[in-house]
Amino acid sequence: MFKPSIHLLNKEIRENNFKGALSIMTFFLFLPALIIMFWLFIKGLPVLSLDFLLQDPIRGMTAGGIFPTIVGTFWLVIISVLVSCPLGVLAALYLSEYAADGRTTRIIRLAILNLAGVPSIVHALFGLGAFVLFLRMGTSILAASFTLAVMNLPVIITSTLESLKAVPHSFREASWNVGASKLQTIRHIVLPNSFPGILTGLVFAVGRSAGETAAILFTGVAFYLPFLPQSVFDQCMSLSMHLFTISTQVVGVPEAYPYATALVLILLILSINSISVLLRSYFRTRRKW
Amino acid sequence: MIKKKFEIKNLTVGYNKKTVIHDLNLDIYQNEVLAIIGPANSGKSSLLRCLNRMTDFNTEVNVSGTVLLDGENIYEDEDSTFLRRRVGMVSPLPVGLPMTIKENVTYAPRMAGCKDQRELDFIMEDCLKKAALWDEVKDRLNGLATKLSGGQQQRLTIARALSHHPEVLCLDEFSIAIDPVTTMKIESVLHELKKSITIVMVTNVISQAKRLGDRTAMMLNGKILDLDQNDKIFGGHTKDSRTKDYIEGLFG
Amino acid sequence: MEMKATETAPLAMEWRQKKSTKPKSERFFEGLIKAGGYSSIVLIGAILFFILKESFPFLVGAFDFKNFFFSTNWNPASVNNVSYGILALIVGTLCVTCLSMLIAVPLGLATAFYISEFCSPRLRETYKILIEFLAAIPSVVWGFVAIMMINPMIIKTFNVPIGLNILNASIILALMSLPLIVSVGEDALRAVPDTYREAAEALGATRWEVATRVLLPAAKNGLLAAALLGVGRALGETMAVLMATGHSIQIPKSFFDPARTLTATIAAELGESPKGGEHYQALFAIGLVLFIISLIVNVTADHLIRGRKK
Numbered sequence: 001m002f003k004p005s006i007h008l009l010n011k012e013i014r015e016n017n018f019k020g021a022l023s024i025m026t027f028f029l030f031l032p033a034l035i036i037m038f039w040l041f042i043k044g045l046p047v048l049s050l051d052f053l054l055q056d057p058i059r060g061m062t063a064g065g066i067f068p069t070i071v072g073t074f075w076l077v078i079i080s081v082l083v084s085c086p087l088g089v090l091a092a093l094y095l096s097e098y099a100a101d102g103r104t105t106r107i108i109r110l111a112i113l114n115l116a117g118v119p120s121i122v123h124a125l126f127g128l129g130a131f132v133l134f135l136r137m138g139t140s141i142l143a144a145s146f147t148l149a150v151m152n153l154p155v156i157i158t159s160t161l162e163s164l165k166a167v168p169h170s171f172r173e174a175s176w177n178v179g180a181s182k183l184q185t186i187r188h189i190v191l192p193n194s195f196p197g198i199l200t201g202l203v204f205a206v207g208r209s210a211g212e213t214a215a216i217l218f219t220g221v222a223f224y225l226p227f228l229p230q231s232v233f234d235q236c237m238s239l240s241m242h243l244f245t246i247s248t249q250v251v252g253v254p255e256a257y258p259y260a261t262a263l264v265l266i267l268l269i270l271s272i273n274s275i276s277v278l279l280r281s282y283f284r285t286r287r288k289w
Numbered sequence: 290m291i292k293k294k295f296e297i298k299n300l301t302v303g304y305n306k307k308t309v310i311h312d313l314n315l316d317i318y319q320n321e322v323l324a325i326i327g328p329a330n331s332g333k334s335s336l337l338r339c340l341n342r343m344t345d346f347n348t349e350v351n352v353s354g355t356v357l358l359d360g361e362n363i364y365e366d367e368d369s370t371f372l373r374r375r376v377g378m379v380s381p382l383p384v385g386l387p388m389t390i391k392e393n394v395t396y397a398p399r400m401a402g403c404k405d406q407r408e409l410d411f412i413m414e415d416c417l418k419k420a421a422l423w424d425e426v427k428d429r430l431n432g433l434a435t436k437l438s439g440g441q442q443q444r445l446t447i448a449r450a451l452s453h454h455p456e457v458l459c460l461d462e463f464s465i466a467i468d469p470v471t472t473m474k475i476e477s478v479l480h481e482l483k484k485s486i487t488i489v490m491v492t493n494v495i496s497q498a499k500r501l502g503d504r505t506a507m508m509l510n511g512k513i514l515d516l517d518q519n520d521k522i523f524g525g526h527t528k529d530s531r532t533k534d535y536i537e538g539l540f541g
Numbered sequence: 542m543e544m545k546a547t548e549t550a551p552l553a554m555e556w557r558q559k560k561s562t563k564p565k566s567e568r569f570f571e572g573l574i575k576a577g578g579y580s581s582i583v584l585i586g587a588i589l590f591f592i593l594k595e596s597f598p599f600l601v602g603a604f605d606f607k608n609f610f611f612s613t614n615w616n617p618a619s620v621n622n623v624s625y626g627i628l629a630l631i632v633g634t635l636c637v638t639c640l641s642m643l644i645a646v647p648l649g650l651a652t653a654f655y656i657s658e659f660c661s662p663r664l665r666e667t668y669k670i671l672i673e674f675l676a677a678i679p680s681v682v683w684g685f686v687a688i689m690m691i692n693p694m695i696i697k698t699f700n701v702p703i704g705l706n707i708l709n710a711s712i713i714l715a716l717m718s719l720p721l722i723v724s725v726g727e728d729a730l731r732a733v734p735d736t737y738r739e740a741a742e743a744l745g746a747t748r749w750e751v752a753t754r755v756l757l758p759a760a761k762n763g764l765l766a767a768a769l770l771g772v773g774r775a776l777g778e779t780m781a782v783l784m785a786t787g788h789s790i791q792i793p794k795s796f797f798d799p800a801r802t803l804t805a806t807i808a809a810e811l812g813e814s815p816k817g818g819e820h821y822q823a824l825f826a827i828g829l830v831l832f833i834i835s836l837i838v839n840v841t842a843d844h845l846i847r848g849r850k851k
Contacts, residue, residue, distance in 0.1 A: 011747050018749045022655035029652050030671045032716055036686055090577025100348035111581035117839035119777025121804045125828040129591035150584055174384040176346060178397035179374035179453055183567045193387055211679020214779035218811055240681045247685050248784060262682050269677050288387035289435040368563050403556040454557055
């Protein structure tokens with residue numbers, strides 16, 4: 001009968017220890033996320049109600065609800081995506097369909113990478129210098145949305161690029177072969193078939209920008225506004241900023257309020273992300289090739 | 290005198306720095322079937338891609354020399370989409386575009402600006418019949434083309450290539466991904482087609498060149514070793530002994 | 542040009558005869574696409590330009606290289622003793638970043654190892670969803686967690702007066718940069734061809750040996766890049782750090798001291814500094830420093846990843 005030597009046994013024990021240690025570590029890594037979620041639910045849920053969502057904050061933000069912040073976040077996110085989506089898709093189209101793999105492409109890729117890596121507070125400074133002051137938008141929804149759009153651009157470019165590359169090259173060749181131009185091929189072959197991926201990436205970017213705070217800090221978001229924004233040139237409140245304000249700047253806020261605000265913010269982002277996940281699986285079942 | 294459809298003069302093609310076609314000269318006559326044989330990497334496909342300027346889409350390719358189609362240099366035109374309507378191409382692997390069968394076959398005319406539904410329907414039926422596919426798909430014209438079998442997709446590819454009524458049809462190893470029965474079907478389709486158009490086919494199957502070709506060219510290392518009537522090439526009267534060796538299966 | 546359609550076509554086929562030239566609309570859209578392609582370069586340039594523009598008067602005026610980088614005295618609002626020394630802020634940033642990376646890099650890379658090499662596919666999917674969830678938590682919520690959760694925990698565990706300090710911010714930053722480190726690290730490991738693993742296993746190597754002697758060297762650059770991107774993320778984080786570090790501009794003496802980072806300083810003071818004033822310009826100069834650091838970190842990480850692909 002085969003009898004493992006001591007050496008081999010040691011090896012096996014070490015191997016199991018190794019695997020066990022890694023799995024425990026990984027588990028502990030994700031534990032905080034679960035705990036945080038649980039804890040926000042426990043503390044925030046009692047306050048969370050339709051009234052909380054649909055009322056204005058009152059008495060110096062120590063009572064009432066968070067309605068204007070939700071409206072503000074909505075404005076910011078929608079306008080920023082309206083700006084960054086076309087630009088991001090165009091940029092990805094250029095990289096995947098037009099650019100040769102040369103020096104320029106390399107520089108563009110580096111620029112995208114750096115754009116993604118620039119700290120959000122530096123984006124805020126840029127937004128202040130470029131949109132608020134230079135383009136004279138003032139501190140407004142427009143300026144804040146543009147700043148968010150610049151931040152989102154690399155995210156959208158990267159995800160769009162991935163979906164464009166997932167369309168087989170042979171489809172493009174087949175289309176060119178029968179006399180379709182490059183642009184017709186993009187319009188009739190590439191875009192329709194990468195649309196699901198582009199949309200998924202876009203929704204994901206929306207979720208990301210809904211939670212952003214630093215980038216909109218000086219460009220268009222107010223601590224407190226007694227009215228809802230009437231146009232894109234008004235300032236607005238935002239959910240993320242409101243959480244910052246009531247948890248650090250205002251005294252006398254009932255303890256549950258910031259919890260409930262954080263919970264709403266997280267749930268909002270999670271539901272946007274789930275839409276993205278659902279879209280992905282929905283389109284997967286309807287794949288055409 | 291037989292009319293020359295293509296005149297290729299001093300054609301040199303390079304990928305990056307590697308030259309794949311060296312100073313090649315070749316005439317292709319109207320309504321003939323020219324078969325091009327040769328081992329892998331001998332430049333056959335590159336030659337074919339030069340005929341409808343598919344090389345435009347790869348920035349790493351350099352093409353020099355002249356290619357005349359009906360006496361006009363095709364590389365002088367700024368826009369090459371018109372050329373591709375005149376010179377159709379069938380790629381080695383079948384490609385059903387991810388749309389319906391009907392949309393696949395009418396894709397080329399639609400892209401060229403044809404909006405007349407009657408005309409599109411006629412083209413679709415005509416081309417599918419020519420490609421020997423009509424009977425198999427006439428009941429599911431609105432089904433996805435990507436759901437067809439490989440052999441059907443290859444015939445669809447041919448139908449699509451015929452839909453813009455090319456004067457020249459280039460086929461690049463059309464039979465490598467399909468079964469023998471479909472291959473025979475397509476071969477008989479080509480037999481019909483050669484009455485009206487010029488066919489240039491690259492093939493690895495020597496018997497196919499023998500069956501279908503009027504003339505056969507043997508390529509090796511980016512040059513044409515031999516080019517002659519089929520009875521000469523396959524009758525053992527080759528100019529270069531390597532052609533004979535290749536045909537007899539000694540290398541390649 | 543003489544054109545012949547094939548005989549079998551009885552229809553007019555006007556479209557077939559039309560010699561195409563690129564229509565104007567097509568040129569327009571291709572121009573648009575090209576412009577879009579260059580937009581990222583333009584934007585990076587614009588960021589640099591506008592930050593330089595706003596900080597320019599300071600850089601040519603009150604800016605003193607030695608004082609700016611080597612003085613710990615950041616006192617921009619003082620009436621008679623104005624000083625712009627960012628050393629304490631740099632040290633604060635470094636402390637928080639280093640400590641957080643000490644936690645996050647080993648943990649993140651080990652997790653990447655586990656997920657890419659040992660997990661069953663189903664467990665991997667679960668973990669990936671959790672990673673996405675972790676990455677989706679916005680920084681302001683992390684800041685909130687720092688204040689409400691980690692803060693009392695630190696006070697209780699270590700018996701210190703305040704829990705808003707370097708340790709707190711490092712824990713938060715570690716958690717925040719983990720998703721990035723794990724996913725980039727996993728990509729690096731997955732990029733190692735399976736033939737390497739199979740060859741090593743065929744020679745009788747255990748998985749531990751495969752991991753340490755084959756995968757680690759093969760994926761070295763990618764793992765390094767993962768760590769570096771984590772550093773970049775931690776350096777640039779603003780809101781969470783602002784909320785977690787406490788407010789104290791000083792060279793910290795221990796991990797339980799509060800500190801202030803470069804990013805947090807901008808976020809905290811820009812709103813109060815008068816537009817166009819020297820203080821305001823100095824904050825833009827800090828932004829410039831951050832911009833340059835992030836540029837260096839990202840270019841290096843990209844270089845490492847590209848080196849691996851070659």
